[in-house]
Amino acid sequence: MPFPTESIDTAIKNGWIQVIEGVTTKTTWHGKHYTCNRCFNSNQVTFTTFECAQCETTCAYCRNCLKMGRVSRCSELLIWTGQTPIYPTNHCMNWQGNLTPSQQKATNELLDSTKQGIPHLLYAVCGSGKTEMLFQPIHYLLNEGKRVCLAAPRVDVILELLPRLKTAFPDTVVEALYGGAEVERFDAQLILATTHQLYRFHQAFDAIFVDEADAFPYTADETLQQAVKKAVKPNGPIHFVTATPSAQLLAMNKKQGNISILARRYHGQPLPEPRNIPLWNYEKQLKKKKIPKKLLGWTKERLDKQQPFLIFFHQIELMELAETLFQQLDERICAVHAEHENRKERVQLLRDKVIPGLLTTTILERGITIPNVQVAVVGAEQTIFNKGALIQIGGRVGRSVPNTSGDFVLFHQGITSAMDEAKNEIRKLNKTEVQL
Amino acid sequence: MNCLLCDKRLDNQPTWQQLLGIAKMQSICTACFDLFERIDSVEEDEILDSVHSLYAYNEQARDYLHQFKFLQDIALATVFASELRILLNDPKKMIVPIPMHPINKRNRTFAQVEALLKAANISYQSYLQKTTESVMGEKTRAQRLEMTELFEVIDDIPNKEIVFILVDDIYTTGTTLRHAARALKSKGARRVEAVTLFRSKREK
Numbered sequence: 001m002p003f004p005t006e007s008i009d010t011a012i013k014n015g016w017i018q019v020i021e022g023v024t025t026k027t028t029w030h031g032k033h034y035t036c037n038r039c040f041n042s043n044q045v046t047f048t049t050f051e052c053a054q055c056e057t058t059c060a061y062c063r064n065c066l067k068m069g070r071v072s073r074c075s076e077l078l079i080w081t082g083q084t085p086i087y088p089t090n091h092c093m094n095w096q097g098n099l100t101p102s103q104q105k106a107t108n109e110l111l112d113s114t115k116q117g118i119p120h121l122l123y124a125v126c127g128s129g130k131t132e133m134l135f136q137p138i139h140y141l142l143n144e145g146k147r148v149c150l151a152a153p154r155v156d157v158i159l160e161l162l163p164r165l166k167t168a169f170p171d172t173v174v175e176a177l178y179g180g181a182e183v184e185r186f187d188a189q190l191i192l193a194t195t196h197q198l199y200r201f202h203q204a205f206d207a208i209f210v211d212e213a214d215a216f217p218y219t220a221d222e223t224l225q226q227a228v229k230k231a232v233k234p235n236g237p238i239h240f241v242t243a244t245p246s247a248q249l250l251a252m253n254k255k256q257g258n259i260s261i262l263a264r265r266y267h268g269q270p271l272p273e274p275r276n277i278p279l280w281n282y283e284k285q286l287k288k289k290k291i292p293k294k295l296l297g298w299t300k301e302r303l304d305k306q307q308p309f310l311i312f313f314h315q316i317e318l319m320e321l322a323e324t325l326f327q328q329l330d331e332r333i334c335a336v337h338a339e340h341e342n343r344k345e346r347v348q349l350l351r352d353k354v355i356p357g358l359l360t361t362t363i364l365e366r367g368i369t370i371p372n373v374q375v376a377v378v379g380a381e382q383t384i385f386n387k388g389a390l391i392q393i394g395g396r397v398g399r400s401v402p403n404t405s406g407d408f409v410l411f412h413q414g415i416t417s418a419m420d421e422a423k424n425e426i427r428k429l430n431k432t433e434v435q436l
Numbered sequence: 437m438n439c440l441l442c443d444k445r446l447d448n449q450p451t452w453q454q455l456l457g458i459a460k461m462q463s464i465c466t467a468c469f470d471l472f473e474r475i476d477s478v479e480e481d482e483i484l485d486s487v488h489s490l491y492a493y494n495e496q497a498r499d500y501l502h503q504f505k506f507l508q509d510i511a512l513a514t515v516f517a518s519e520l521r522i523l524l525n526d527p528k529k530m531i532v533p534i535p536m537h538p539i540n541k542r543n544r545t546f547a548q549v550e551a552l553l554k555a556a557n558i559s560y561q562s563y564l565q566k567t568t569e570s571v572m573g574e575k576t577r578a579q580r581l582e583m584t585e586l587f588e589v590i591d592d593i594p595n596k597e598i599v600f601i602l603v604d605d606i607y608t609t610g611t612t613l614r615h616a617a618r619a620l621k622s623k624g625a626r627r628v629e630a631v632t633l634f635r636s637k638r639e640k
Contacts (some may be wrong), residue, residue: 066503
């Protein structure tokens with residue numbers, strides 16, 4: 001608890017804080033039905049009941065948001081109902097870059113929706129400069145004295161956005177919330193947060209922007225979607241920003257909101273189309289300590305041409321098996337996955353050309369820019385590589401001038417519909433206007 | 437059902453043993469379970485006739501205890517249920533959990549050792565009562581060694597010949613277990629052994 005008990009007690013006495021129970025119980029004919037009032041989880045499997053020594057009854061707690069401190073039937077949640085803070089209305093925006101005409105058009109549309117309080121979907125291809133397009137709408141809201149949240153499902157994205165927003169809005173109080181963050185100003189006017197952190201907020205923001213709205217775990221976890229809805233004020237808009245919107249997100253914004261599409265990258269060059277190359281029994285060959293011939297050829301070519309490369313794997317075990325084999329080719333090649341603490345450094349080493357290439361899981365599918373990177377996916381037929389993931393992976397290629405194109409190979413054992421859909425979507429986007 | 441530790445889906449096939457209730461359903465995935473390092477270390481000293489520690493106190497053990505005790509995730513009590521049951525389900529032995537002070541128990545909402553035993557469906561007798569609120573984990577080795585008696589025995593012990601088995605989550609310097617064993621022996625218990633989940637080797 002970031003506040004002293006005495007001040008909380010006075011606030012409760014003065015009626016500034018509403019106290020609600022942590023977990024609500026509904027008794028139905030087939031037993032008790034629990035709902036967590038913090039994360040709105042009501043999946044009964046994730047509730048554990050036990051004999052509680054505190055409330056001395058059969059108590060239940062929610063395991064969905066356990067990592068943020070346990071919430072049970074006998075714990076209390078506090079909601080601030082007193083005066084809302086008054087925020088400054090004179091914010092300076094320090095951003096010198098220029099938007100291309102199509103970026104400017106999308107930004108204006110987003111700004112109009114923001115003014116009207118209508119949810120907006122910004123559907124912009126990978127490498128089209130999405131973050132910069134948010135600056136003007138955010139600046140408008142800040143100057144209105146509104147409280148704004150920029151949320152993303154992954155910590156990496158938040159950490160990448162924080163310095164950019166801090167420089168863009170130098171006199172605004174900006175705070176980043178994520179697991180393990182040291183937070184000083186919970187009342188900051190502009191909050192960057194992982195979607196998990198929004199469990200903590202109740203009708204706190206005048207507008208929320210959700211970046212990378214299609215990334216795991218946001219789409220898979222319904223409580224995260226509810227958390228976003230809970231964190232915004234009743235009439236506040238929720239804007240989504242993504243390169244690969246789900247059908248559901250498209251349908252929702254078609255019905256209730258506005259959509260802007262940006263099918264061109266900021267440099268105007270088309271997105272690289274994937275090449276499908278069959279690679280049979282790659283798993284077996286790797287287990288026999290042999291790099292499949294076509295993959296070996298591709299990697300050698302990258303090494304000869306001194307092009308940095310990323311090779312995506314669907315499974316950590318298989319990737320680590322391959323790591324030792326690739327190191328025989330060039331000992332600097334290494335692997336990264338979610339549990340590697342130094343993955344940021346390794347990506348930086350790749351950018352600095354200290355490392356010729358990285359093996360990775362889908363953890364690097366989004367948010368990173370490496371000049372002139374070439375990309376291969378091993379086992380593109382695996383279910384983890386859905387349409388969105390493949391488009392994102394392809395989006396790593398050719399992001400920066402002068403290397404506006406590059407190789408994007410899908411090594412597979414059988415083409416899946418996800419692979420076809422990804423290819424078709426990239427083609428469609430390259431022919432500019434997408435039909436929705 | 438997802439793994440209680442890493443939240444990955446458990447896709448283990450149901451077996452006949454599980455269906456007939458002989459084997460329990462696994463609550464964590466094999467990858468998480470393999471990270472626990474089974475050591476089965478048995479030690480003894482002048483007061484404790486034997487201390488059997490099942491696992492090493494490695495990083496996985498530390499994370500497990502953190503989630504179980506400090507995040508109060510009582511669901512984790514089931515993780516070692518079958519291992520504890522194999523070891524402790526014996527009518528010839530008297531199982532005595534190391535208790536928590538009532539105030540500490542109220543704050544944690546449960547007593548972790550009792551929760552472990554309940555999850556394993558092992559009957560036990562709470563003969564001991566903690567006399568101080570102080571917690572071992574917060575003390576240095578020197579402070580631990582000069583502690584006065586930590587436990588008192590509540591009831592009279594009916595059967596003094598039976599083997600008493602103290603159960604605790606972790607065995608570090610052994611101060612807690614020795615205090616408990618001394619309390620039982622002062623009431624006439626002949627043989628006091630102990631079983632702990634983890635053995636921490638670090639010396640403070």
